[in-house]
Amino acid sequence: MEEKIHEKIHWADAKAAQVAADAPQLIATGITPSGPIHLGNMREVMTGDMIYKALLKRGIEAELVYIADDFDPLRKVYPFLSDEYQKYIGWPVSDIPCPCGKHKSYAEHFLDPFLSAIEELDIHPRIIRTSEAYRSGMFTEQIKQALVHAEDIKEILERVSGRKLEEGWTPYYPICSSCGTISRAAILSHDIENHTVTYKCSCGHEGVSDYSKGEGKLVWRVDWPMRWSVHGVTVEPFGKDHASPGGSYDTGKIITKEIYGYNAPVPVTYEWISLKGKGEMHSSKGVVLTIRDMLDVVPPEVLRYLIAKTKPDKTIAFDPGMGLLRLIDEYDKAAVVGESREYELSRIASPQTTIPFRHMVTVVQIARTDDAIFDILKRSGYEIVDKEAVLDQANRAKVWLERYAPEDAKFAVAESLPEVAANEKPEVKAAVVAYAKIVTDAEWKADVLHNAVYDAAQATGVTGKEVFTGIYRAFLGADRGPRLGWFLEALGREETLKRLLEMSL
Numbered sequence: 001m002e003e004k005i006h007e008k009i010h011w012a013d014a015k016a017a018q019v020a021a022d023a024p025q026l027i028a029t030g031i032t033p034s035g036p037i038h039l040g041n042m043r044e045v046m047t048g049d050m051i052y053k054a055l056l057k058r059g060i061e062a063e064l065v066y067i068a069d070d071f072d073p074l075r076k077v078y079p080f081l082s083d084e085y086q087k088y089i090g091w092p093v094s095d096i097p098c099p100c101g102k103h104k105s106y107a108e109h110f111l112d113p114f115l116s117a118i119e120e121l122d123i124h125p126r127i128i129r130t131s132e133a134y135r136s137g138m139f140t141e142q143i144k145q146a147l148v149h150a151e152d153i154k155e156i157l158e159r160v161s162g163r164k165l166e167e168g169w170t171p172y173y174p175i176c177s178s179c180g181t182i183s184r185a186a187i188l189s190h191d192i193e194n195h196t197v198t199y200k201c202s203c204g205h206e207g208v209s210d211y212s213k214g215e216g217k218l219v220w221r222v223d224w225p226m227r228w229s230v231h232g233v234t235v236e237p238f239g240k241d242h243a244s245p246g247g248s249y250d251t252g253k254i255i256t257k258e259i260y261g262y263n264a265p266v267p268v269t270y271e272w273i274s275l276k277g278k279g280e281m282h283s284s285k286g287v288v289l290t291i292r293d294m295l296d297v298v299p300p301e302v303l304r305y306l307i308a309k310t311k312p313d314k315t316i317a318f319d320p321g322m323g324l325l326r327l328i329d330e331y332d333k334a335a336v337v338g339e340s341r342e343y344e345l346s347r348i349a350s351p352q353t354t355i356p357f358r359h360m361v362t363v364v365q366i367a368r369t370d371d372a373i374f375d376i377l378k379r380s381g382y383e384i385v386d387k388e389a390v391l392d393q394a395n396r397a398k399v400w401l402e403r404y405a406p407e408d409a410k411f412a413v414a415e416s417l418p419e420v421a422a423n424e425k426p427e428v429k430a431a432v433v434a435y436a437k438i439v440t441d442a443e444w445k446a447d448v449l450h451n452a453v454y455d456a457a458q459a460t461g462v463t464g465k466e467v468f469t470g471i472y473r474a475f476l477g478a479d480r481g482p483r484l485g486w487f488l489e490a491l492g493r494e495e496t497l498k499r500l501l502e503m504s505l
Helices: 011-016 039-057 083-088 106-120 130-135 140-148 150-161 220-231 248-258 291-295 300-308 322-337 341-346 357-366 370-379 387-403 426-439 446-460 464-476 484-491 493-504
Strands: 025-031 062-068 126-129 172-174 186-191 196-200 206-210 216-218 235-239 266-270 273-275 316-318
Touching: 011 039, 011 341, 025 039, 025 220, 039 062, 039 106, 039 235, 039 266, 039 273, 039 291, 039 300, 039 341, 062 106, 062 220, 106 291, 126 130, 140 150, 140 172, 140 186, 140 216, 140 220, 150 248, 172 196, 172 206, 216 220, 220 248, 291 300, 300 322, 300 341, 322 341, 322 357, 357 370, 357 387, 357 484, 370 387, 370 484, 426 446, 426 464, 426 493, 446 464, 446 484, 464 484, 464 493, 484 493
Parallel strands: 025 062, 025 235, 062 126, 235 266, 273 316
Antiparallel strands: 172 216, 186 196, 196 206
């Protein structure tokens, strides 16, 4: 089968073309699990996954890893934590108790749902936990080199970042054996042969830290380039904050070369995902929409499509309300054509239906039982192949209505003719009854039902808007509602005609 040729090269393929085709490639992604891992964080791992898949398509040997920075300290008591976590500030998040008591640590409490969600998104990286890497002795030699070359590293950091570091600066922070924090302790001596340092913590405690056993860690600007060399990272997506002039990538590429003899990975800088009306997502500020939240509403393909269709250096302003419906519509259109590279990188083998999500949003607000959902869909001409997939989509629509839908997207069919419809102007009542007679024997399809409004308006001398309003009032007691043709098609001929003809009484 011939490979499809796309008009423009996709951003993932462009990045894949920047690496050597004759050598294995390792794409690294990661995050500190200090809070809910949100949709913004998803951009990093999904960007990495799409480059990984682009490399495989080019026939290049590649691996995707996810580095969980669970050896980072808890910075503060975040809004979602109780005050009892005050005593754990500065501790590695892998050593802090789980907030719900069901996981082995604070870090796993946030990692577990995230790792489950990315599986659904067809992302299957090798997971590396930095706490395990440090404590296994994986980084012993590299920590030793950092301590030996501390002055050289300090000079690089000051020269490239333009910041003056304090006297006695050290690239290594011990975990204080007294207060338990990852401490900016003063390093008093370094025993190279035994891989230990003696230190004095700000709490006043003096102790010995064995870095071959993970009793401390390197500072971020040294830790990151060190890991590139150990893991063999060749491509890495990261947020724009690390890519600023003099930032951690600029210092890292010099440190990894001059201290560890390794070339920095191909950088893939990505912009933030902001939440409409709330700004950039930050777990620490409580501005989050987790991947699990979104997978409760949309199929994983749609979230993949959101990332695939947007270049990493472009900001995504995410609207979980009507904007999400437009995104689903866009994906559905791409799926019908089935040829775009964005669609190829989005498609996975999850259960699918041919029912537009917008239509399902209407259906679940009319149907009162699962059987009623199937009846409405069959009446609308949809073939029910997979009942479980249909009910799954129906549940997603209900969740969207409950959590994210604007008020004007919600409706409830009145059990009897609303008072506002009963008191409608005579000429509008006549137009609504005329509409009912026009569609009585018509094909019960959305476009036919929609266009008949204008026929009724013309026949009775009122405006189309007045007919639309009169029909909405008859069912909803409101002046507007869902797209009328879809709504009446779902409601069914018998119930529609019965209600509309009540306008003549």
